[in-house]
Amino acid sequence: MKENVSWMTPTHDKEPFPCPLSRSESEAGILLDYCHRKLDAHRTAILESHLRQCPACQSFASAQSLVWRALDEYEAMPISETFDRRLYARIEAEEQRPTWVKWCDGLWNRLTVGGTATGAWLWRPALPVLACLLVAIGLYFRPSFDSTQQSLQGPSTDTTLQAEQIEAALEDLEMLRDLGALDAGWQRPM
């Protein structure tokens, strides 16, 4: 319980060891450690000298010891005899499932409980990062995608327009030629 030593640092001469109950909840936990006999001899001695002067801490310690003893009375129920048999039956059923189902299960298991004692839930903070990354990639590729679309659509539209224009011009020329022929035919009797 080395993490609980900060409160033991003397602050001033008159009160060398500030009362743990006047500190934060996490620092007051030193009293719990004392009641549960988890402190080493040195810190136990320091705390006991404080307890002799502090009625609040004395009261805390006696109440906590009572709780500790009371919790000892809360016994769990005996385990059913079929527990192992049922578990092995489930494992056997598990083994007979298709490989892809086992793989998916394994992946899900890894994501939710983790394969290591420190590794679980590590993927959770990665989710927002992944989401931001996807958005950034999307934004980065969007303009180039549009320009690609334009570059793909642009020339084909122009070509279509040009063909139409040429076709229209040829039709106009043909019409003019026809008109010219008509004009020539109409003026000849004159």
Add this chain to the structure above:
Amino acid sequence: MTPSPPQPSPAERVHPNVVAAGNLEMDAQLMLRVREGCLSSFALLLERHRSAVIHFLYRMVQNQAVAEELAQEVFLRVYRSRQSYEPTAKFTTWLFRIATHLALNYLRDERHERGQESLDSQLIEGLARQVPDRLPTVEQCLIGDVRRREIQNAIQQLPDKQRAAVLMHKYQEMEYSQIAAALGCSESAVKSLLFRAYENLRTKLAHLAC
């Protein structure tokens, strides 16, 4: 040419943190053997941790059948995860993280399903299974039963995370760092959780001193 030193088997390649204590080393090595396909190592792990997991879950959900069902799921997940297991920390921390995760999910779902159902009725159901046979007299039986009921009631009324922290601290004797890893929070958060949880219990169980 000097011959290269023999490479350790996967079961021997344990993280230095895990080798710190003999007990941990054994669990981690057993799990690594399970990874290699040794089912008898899994049986040993089950033997070593079965009671602790079931008792923890029983105290969390206050129902023996549900506790055993959840414990089965815990060990099944351990078995499923054998291929990806890496002994980077205590095996029990990992085991109790799975157990806590399942218990908290169960409690959340159950609360959601039961909705308006009275908490008292759940207590009475649970207490029916708590009467022990070994108390010799009716009076002693009644006194013991009342005390146990009050203790069980006090524990059940704790918020889920506080309850999980107290159970791991008191009954599994886990360190703050292990409880923090199991609950997915910081050590100082665990200390605050425990302080508040025991404060609740001190208030609720103060009359037992009389």
